[in-house]
Amino acid sequence: MPYKTNKNLDDRMNLAEIEERCKDFWIKNNVYAYDNSRTRNDTFIIDTPPPTVSGSLHIGHIFSYTQTDVVARFERMKGKTVLYPIGFDDNGLPTERRVQNYYNIACNPELAYDENLKLEHIENDETPRREVSRKNFIEACEKLTASDEQIFENVFKNIGHSYDWNIKYATISPDSIKVSQESFIDLYEKGEVKSIESPTMWDVTFQSAVAQAEVEDKEVSGFFHDIKFKFKDSDDGIIISTTRPEFLPACIALVAHPDDERYQPYFGKKVVVPLFENEVEVVPSEHAEKDKGTGILMVCTFGDAADVAWWKQSGLPLKQIIGRDGCLLDVTFGAEPFVSNNPDKANAYYAELAGLPAKKAREKVVEFLRQSGDLVSEPRPITHSVKFYEKGNRPLEFVTSRQWFIKLQDKKEKMIEAGRKIKFKPQHMQIRYEEWVKGLNQDWCISRQRFFGVPFPVWYKLDAKGEPVFDEPIVADRSQLPVDPMIDTPLGFDESMRGQPGGFIGDKDVMDTWATSALTPQLVLDKVKNDAIGLPFDIRPQAHDIIRTWAFYTIAKALMHSNTIPWHEVLISGFILDPDRKKMSKSKGNVVTPQHLIDNYGADSVRYWASRARLGVDTAFEEQIMAQGKKLVNKIFNASKFVFNIVSSSALKDVKDYEPFITSPTDLAWMSKMAEMIKGATVALETYDYATALDLIEKRFWDFCDNYLEIVKKRAYSESDRSAAATLMKTIDTFLSAFAPFTPFVTEEIYQARPWGEGNMSLHNTLWPDLSAYALNAKTDALYDYISLIAGEIRKAKTTAGVSQRTPVMKATVFAPKNIIDTIKSGIEDIENVGGLLENALELKEADTLSVGDIALDLSATTQK
RNA sequence: GGGUGUGUAGCUCAGGUGGUUAGAGCGCUACGUUCACAUCGUAGAGGUCGCUGGUUCGAGUCCAGCCACACCCACCA
Numbered sequence: 019m020p021y022k023t024n025k026n027l028d029d030r031m032n033l034a035e036i037e038e039r040c041k042d043f044w045i046k047n048n049v050y051a052y053d054n055s056r057t058r059n060d061t062f063i064i065d066t067p068p069p070t071v072s073g074s075l076h077i078g079h080i081f082s083y084t085q086t087d088v089v090a091r092f093e094r095m096k097g098k099t100v101l102y103p104i105g106f107d108d109n110g111l112p113t114e115r116r117v118q119n120y121y122n123i124a125c126n127p128e129l130a131y132d133e134n135l136k137l138e139h140i141e142n143d144e145t146p147r148r149e150v151s152r153k154n155f156i157e158a159c160e161k162l163t164a165s166d167e168q169i170f171e172n173v174f175k176n177i178g179h180s181y182d183w184n185i186k187y188a189t190i191s192p193d194s195i196k197v198s199q200e201s202f203i204d205l206y207e208k209g210e211v212k213s214i215e216s217p218t219m220w221d222v223t224f225q226s227a228v229a230q231a232e233v234e235d236k237e238v239s240g241f242f243h244d245i246k247f248k249f250k251d252s253d254d255g256i257i258i259s260t261t262r263p264e265f266l267p268a269c270i271a272l273v274a275h276p277d278d279e280r281y282q283p284y285f286g287k288k289v290v291v292p293l294f295e296n297e298v299e300v301v302p303s304e305h306a307e308k309d310k311g312t313g314i315l316m317v318c319t320f321g322d323a324a325d326v327a328w329w330k331q332s333g334l335p336l337k338q339i340i341g342r343d344g345c346l347l348d349v350t351f352g353a354e355p356f357v358s359n360n361p362d363k364a365n366a367y368y369a370e371l372a373g374l375p376a377k378k379a380r381e382k383v384v385e386f387l388r389q390s391g392d393l394v395s396e397p398r399p400i401t402h403s404v405k406f407y408e409k410g411n412r413p414l415e416f417v418t419s420r421q422w423f424i425k426l427q428d429k430k431e432k433m434i435e436a437g438r439k440i441k442f443k444p445q446h447m448q449i450r451y452e453e454w455v456k457g458l459n460q461d462w463c464i465s466r467q468r469f470f471g472v473p474f475p476v477w478y479k480l481d482a483k484g485e486p487v488f489d490e491p492i493v494a495d496r497s498q499l500p501v502d503p504m505i506d507t508p509l510g511f512d513e514s515m516r517g518q519p520g521g522f523i524g525d526k527d528v529m530d531t532w533a534t535s536a537l538t539p540q541l542v543l544d545k546v547k548n549d550a551i552g553l554p555f556d557i558r559p560q561a562h563d564i565i566r567t568w569a570f571y572t573i574a575k576a577l578m579h580s581n582t583i584p585w586h587e588v589l590i591s592g593f594i595l596d597p598d599r600k601k602m603s604k605s606k607g608n609v610v611t612p613q614h615l616i617d618n619y620g621a622d623s624v625r626y627w628a629s630r631a632r633l634g635v636d637t638a639f640e641e642q643i644m645a646q647g648k649k650l651v652n653k654i655f656n657a658s659k660f661v662f663n664i665v666s667s668s669a670l671k672d673v674k675d676y677e678p679f680i681t682s683p684t685d686l687a688w689m690s691k692m693a694e695m696i697k698g699a700t701v702a703l704e705t706y707d708y709a710t711a712l713d714l715i716e717k718r719f720w721d722f723c724d725n726y727l728e729i730v731k732k733r734a735y736s737e738s739d740r741s742a743a744a745t746l747m748k749t750i751d752t753f754l755s756a757f758a759p760f761t762p763f764v765t766e767e768i769y770q771a772r773p774w775g776e777g778n779m780s781l782h783n784t785l786w787p788d789l790s791a792y793a794l795n796a797k798t799d800a801l802y803d804y805i806s807l808i809a810g811e812i813r814k815a816k817t818t819a820g821v822s823q824r825t826p827v828m829k830a831t832v833f834a835p836k837n838i839i840d841t842i843k844s845g846i847e848d849i850e851n852v853g854g855l856l857e858n859a860l861e862l863k864e865a866d867t868l869s870v871g872d873i874a875l876d877l878s879a880t881t882q883k
Numbered sequence: 884g885g886g887u888g889u890g891u892a893g894c895u896c897a898g899g900u901g902g903u904u905a906g907a908g909c910g911c912u913a914c915g916u917u918c919a920c921a922u923c924g925u926a927g928a929g930g931u932c933g934c935u936g937g938u939u940c941g942a943g944u945c946c947a948g949c950c951a952c953a954c955c956c957a958c959c960a
Contacts, residue, residue, distance in 0.1 A: 031922090235959080242960085259960055273960090306960080315960035322959075402959050446887060450955060453886055457956055562954080597894095599953075630896080634888085636953075640895045642909050645922085649908095652922045660919030713897075717907085724924080728917095810925095817914070817925045824917050854917090 019046040020778060021770040026666065027659040031652065033620035036767045041175055043766070049780040050180040053099040054548045061101055062093040063555040065539050065585055066181065067568070068105030068189060071166045072116045075173050077610040077639065078561075078602060082591030084628035086559040087179045088708045089589075091759035094180070095786035101551070103542045104181035106170065108163040109190040109471045110531025111224060115409060117159045117470070123148050125155035125469050127526070137161060152469050152504075159470040163190070173612060177621050178762045180782065187541050189534045190470065195500035197544050198534040199475040201575065205424060206493055210578050211464075213422050213488060217319070217326045217336075218463055220417035221407040222344025226467040227421050229530055230460045231567045234408045241397035245387060247272060247289040247316075250297065256281075256289060257394055259311045261402060263387065264379040265318035267294050267349070267356070267368055268337040273328065274314040276302035281314055292392035293383070294364040296357050303328065320416035323405070340415045342467075346379050348372045376415070420488060422474065422527070423461040426574060430455055436573050441587040443706060444634035447562055454566040462571070464530045471528030475501045477508045484519040492522065536571035539584050555585040557706075562590050562634065589706055592636040599638055610639055622761035623647030629712050629760050650716060651764045654757060657723050658768045661746045664734045666773050668743040674774065679744035682733075683844040686794060687802035688726050688745060691718065692752055693789035699756060700786070708759070715756045722749060725806045732851040747774055755787045800838075801845050804868070805852065808832055808842075811870035812853040819875060827855045831872040833865035 021043045024036075044050065052061075064086060069079055094100045118124055122140040126149040135154050150158070167188070174181065187194060205211040218227045243263045248255035256272060269291045274281035281300065288297040298316075305328050306315055319337045320326050329336070335355035341347045351368060352361030367386055371379045387393035404413045426433075433455045442448035465474065475494035478486035492508045494501045503524025507513045515521030534541075539555055553576055560568055569588060576584035595601060596608040603609065615624050626647030631637045670676055680689060695718040702711035726749070734742035750772075754765045758781050769781035812830060816823050830853065832842060839862045842849070849860060856876070 027919095235957090261960075307958095310958095311960045313960085317960095324958095324960085404959075444888095449887060453956060457885095566955080593954090595953085601954085632897095635896095636889085638895065640909090643895070646908060649922055653920070656920040656922090658919085663919075710897090713907090723920090727919085813925065820914060822915070822917075823925080 019043065021766075021780075023771045024767065025771055026662050026773060027655065027768065027771050031655045031764075033622075033651075033763075034617075037176070037178075037621055037763050040178070040763045040766050044180075044780065044782070045175075045183070047780060049782055050094075050100070050102065050182050052101045052182045052185060052546065054546055054550075056099045058551050060098055061551060062090070062098040063101040063542075063551065063557075064090060064103070065542070065555045065558040065572075066103055066105060067560050068107040068187070068535060068538060069170060070112050071106050071108040071163045071170065072112045073166070074611055075170055076594075076602060077612050077615065078594040080173070080177055080612045080624060081594050081628045081631065081637075082559065082561060083174070083179060084177060084625050085591055085631070085633070085708060086557075086589070088625075088629055088759045089557070089559075089703070089706055090180055091762065091782060092703045092708075092786065094782065095755065095758065095784065097785060100180075100182075101185070101542070101546065102181050103185035103187065103545065104174065104179075104183065105187040105189065105538060105541065106163070106167050107189045107531060107535050108159075108167065109194075109528075109534060111226070111466065111468060112409060112531070113159055113163060113190075114155075114468055114470050115224070117155070117162050118147065120162055121148075121158055123150050123155065123158060125150060125152055127152040127469070129154075155469050160190075163188075173616075176616050177612065177624060180762070185542065185545050187545055189531065189541075190472075192500045193544060194534055194537075194541055195472045197537055197541050198472040198529060199494065199499045199501065200496060201533070201537055201540070201579065202475060202529070203493055203496060203499075204579055208578065211422060211424050213420060213465075213491065215418065215420040215488075217329075217416040217418045218421050219323075219405065219407075219414045220342065220419070221410045221412070222342070222415055223410050223412050224407070224468065225342050227417075227419060227463050227465060228407045228414065229463045229532070230458070231462075231532070231570070232408050233405050233414065235403040236406045237401050238404050238413070239399060239401050240404075242311075242400055243384060243387070243397050244394045245292060246392050246394050247291060247298075250288055250290055256284065256300070256314060257312060258314060258316050260316060260321075261400070262318070262321045262376075262380065263383045264346070264371070264376055265316075265321045265339070266291055266383060267351075267364075267371070268318040268320075268339045269294075269296070269298055269316050270319060270329065270334045270337065271298050271317045271332065272300045272314055273303045273306045273317055274300065275304065275306045275308045278306070278308045278313050290359065293367045293386055293390060294351060295359040296351075296364070297359065301332075323416070326416055336418065338418050340376060340417060342417055342419070344412060344415055345373055345375050346371050419467075421463050422465040422529075423463050424533075424574070424578075426462050427458060427460070429574070429577065430458060432577060433570075433574060436577050436583050439583050440573070440585065443587060443589050447565060447588070447590040447634060450562065450565050451569060454570060462530075462574070464533045465527040466530055467526075468528050471531065472534050473502045473504065473528055474525040475499060475503065476525040477503050477511075477522045478525065480517070480519055480521050480523060482519050484517075486523055491525070532567055532571045535568060536575045538572065539576070540579070553580055553582045553584055557587050557589055558585040559589045559591065561593065563593075565590070587706075590634045592631060592634055595636055595638050597638055597640075602639075615641070615644060619644040619648045620651060620763070622651045622763050625760060625762075626650060626712075629708050632709050633706065647761075650719075651761055653723060654719070654753070654761070654764055655768065657719075657727065658750055658754075660727070661750050662771070662773055664731075665743050665747055668734065669737060669740055670743045670747070671773065676744040676747050676774065679740040680748060682739070682741040682745075683798070683801055684729065684805060684848045685741045685745040686792070687799050687845075689748065689789065689792035690794035690799040691721075691802055692749060693792040693794075696752065696756065696787050696789045697793070703759075712760055715753070715760075719753055719757075721806075722753070725809065726802070729805055729809065729848045729852045733848065751775075752787045752789065754781060755784065758782060798841070801841050804834075804838065804842050805845050805848055807868070808849055808870055809852040812855075812873060815873040816875065819877075821875060821877065824854065826876040827853055827859050827873060828876050829859050829861065829872055829874040830855060830870060831861040831863055832868070832870050833863050834868040835866065836864055838868055839864060 090102045124147040129151040131151045131153040240261045242259045246255045284300040285302045351358040351364035358364040477492040623644045627643040698714045699711040730742040733739045758765045
């Protein structure tokens with residue numbers, strides 16, 4: 019399909035029209051299609067980040083994704099085929115959370131499917147959530163993600179990202195589920211994945227386990243409670259400070275440091291837990307620190323991560339009192355593990371607590387302690403940091419449950435080694451990766467007790483009593499994938515045996531969303547089905563906040579699956595900060611969305627803004643830069659239009675092969691400057707330093723408009739001179755290519771409207787310019803600088819005199835060393851033209867240094883307006 | 884407490900291997916406006932390069948120590 023040209027750029031520039039024309043042209047002509055017949059060496063592969071589908075893209079996405087697009091476009095123009103996929107991360111908790119809020123629903127897997135269920139967006143979050151079946155819930159997720167993804171896709175197309183839209187994946191699609199389940203099976207067979215029952219960090223709102231990487235600390239206010247644990251048959255005791263007195267019923271020991279003299283006399287002795295009256299021992303352990311608080315603490319199952327660690331090596335019984343919903347479980351004192359010297363009293367207290375959320379239970383316990391006199395002083399307010407799921411708003415609890423884990427702790431060394439084989443840009447981001455790996459203290463919990471995600475390809479046999487046999491999971495055969503164990507039946511079983519003693523049940527959990535997004539390279543390979551390519555890819559662009567998740571997990575999976583690194587380089591983009599240098603986030607309400615900026619300034623200008631920032635550097639959002647970009651785009655358009663006019667009326671109008679006509683010394687000197695620019699920009703782009711490349715190109719372009727174009731304007735219009743017109747053509751062609759990765763819309767429009775050249779092909783399928791043939795030696799090259807300087811001095815003289823630039827110059831003297839004078843002589847006509855010099859007005863005099871003086875203006879010519 | 888980065892003009896940012904009067908764009912001021920462009924041009928004002936020491940003939944640039952800000956991790960009785 020040919021491009022609908024705006025012939026000779028006759029119309030005034032209309033950004034919206036240009037953008038529409040280009041989008042249409044690029045898509046209909048498959049301009050950005052990946053060519054799978056090319057060799058790996060001729061292919062550039064990008065592991066594009068699939069944005070999380072959770073509402074709207076914000077300007078930070080546009081920022082970093084555009085930087086990658088510049089790289090992709092450059093590599094394409096270097097002659098490579100670019101495998102530049104696009105994906106959407108639409109499975110997992112973030113999506114479910116959005117769906118719950120958007121439709122105000124919650125999943126209740128007990129309910130039956132309602133095929134007439136109507137889903138509507140509900141703004142008011144006050145009304146209680148409507149409960150829907152698992153199937154209805156998943157359908158709601160599918161519905162909302164589909165419309166969200168369409169919006170994302172439009173924005174990406176509007177900003178001109180050159181993805182191959184044929185290679186589009188979604189992490190919840192059947193293909194992705196298959197790849198993700200294959201990954202699970204592979205790791206299961208390799209012994210890298212295990213299912214164990216153990217205390218796990220648990221989000222009580224989403225009622226799911228979460229992984230270390232998804233946890234973040236938040237400062238919250240709380241209270242220290244000083245509680246007296248009395249020795250048996252004594253009024254003396256030990257005072258314990260705790261922030262979580264509601265855990266008293268689950269207390270299993272008191273712990274102090276072995277060297278702590280204050281408590282040495284008590285080690286081995288028993289104390290009585292207030293209210294619940296069970297006896298616990300005072301135990302020495304390195305776990306406690308002498309100079310923290312009172313130096314002694316109570317261990318409960320489980321108030322925090324340290325409790326879990328201590329409990330694991332203690333051999334003491336587990337007293338789980340927090341349930342999956344964050345409320346206190348129903349337990350009875352009087353039998354193991356809830357022993358008590360006074361079960362009736364303990365049960366009476368506990369009956370008041372059972373079913374309450376932890377926070378409410380805490381208040382109740384404090385009230386009881388106050389009454390019983392065990393609270394030795396009033397609670398003291400403190401702020402302390404507490405672990406939260408990054409997307410949750412209630413503190414995490416430790417709940418014992420059966421979860422799938424991928425073994426990571428035994429691979430720290432290998433992971434660091436792998437990280438060192440990958441080049442991080444900027445380099446210091448590698449240190450972040452290593453620090454995270456070093457600090458790993460848990461395996462990767464990949465199961466989530468949720469609904470919209472990749473199911474585990476696993477069933478469990480039921481024994482004669484109907485209890486699941488977790489130690490011998492039935493793993494799906496690869497031929498069954500993708501599989502949903504809640505619907506599909508394991509090989510060798512009949513669906514009628516589901517839930518029956520001696521039969522089977524499906525694993526009802528889904529996988530952590532990262533377990534799938536850590537496979538983005540594999541998802542892409544699955545899509546393109548080309549055996550000639552594989553891991554490692556060339557680049558992984560991403561932001562620094564997800565080094566510990568996305569980069570880390572992808573490296574881990576590549577290592578475990580194929581013992582390789584997933585990519586050669588990681589390009590870390592910076593964040594966009596708000597004008598107060600604060601991180602943009604929904605909760606702060608300072609998020610800027612992109613579409614109105616594209617509408618106001620044009621896609622090219624927004625891209626210009628993004629391309630100016632260096633990798634890894636956080637940047638304050640500055641709309642002025644887009645205005646600056648718009649000026650540049652306008653200038654590119656107008657300068658091109660001007661050159662088109664000149665060329666159309668010149669002798670070169672119908673000449674295709676114009677380059678041999680570039681012969682005049684000034685023009686050759688200019689072309690040398692252009693060659694220098696291309697060389698610098700190429701080197702910069704090859705190392706992903708697009709910002710430096712843009713800077714070089716832009717500076718030279720403004721120089722072109724301000725100086726070169728002014729210098730040759732007059733000569734270019736003359737019938738006899740073909741060199742100037744040819745140089746202008748070559749210059750415009752070069753600038754169009756050089757700007758193409760940055761401002762693809764305006765450059766395509768101009769390229770297609772050129773009065774010379776073919777114009778059927780997209781500019782973005784042409785090759786990056788090579789001007790090395792024009793690189794001159796420094797002496798000849800300098801002619802352009804001299805002329806610019808002389809013209810500048812004359813211009814300045816006119817400005818200082820406050821007269822029009824049209825004012826003729828009667829005399830001007832250039833002082834310069836002999837060799838420079840010789841050079842200048844070769845461009846004398848251009849100097850006269852650009853300066854408005856009368857005949858013989860220019861005088862050249864020998865001197866030690868180059869300067870311009872004795873400028874005499876013909877003021878009589880400017881008196882009338 | 885451990886780690887990383889940043890601190891240069893009112894604002895947003897550039898400033899390889901240390902070298903003459905420290906740069907750009909925006910903003911501000913003045914002037915101009917020529918047949919590509921007012922989404923224009925020319926010129927000007929504006930900086931003790933976070934602070935303090937050190938190395939050096941010479942430091943924005945190297946070293947040490949501080950200060951401020953941001954981010955990551957850990958602790959969180």
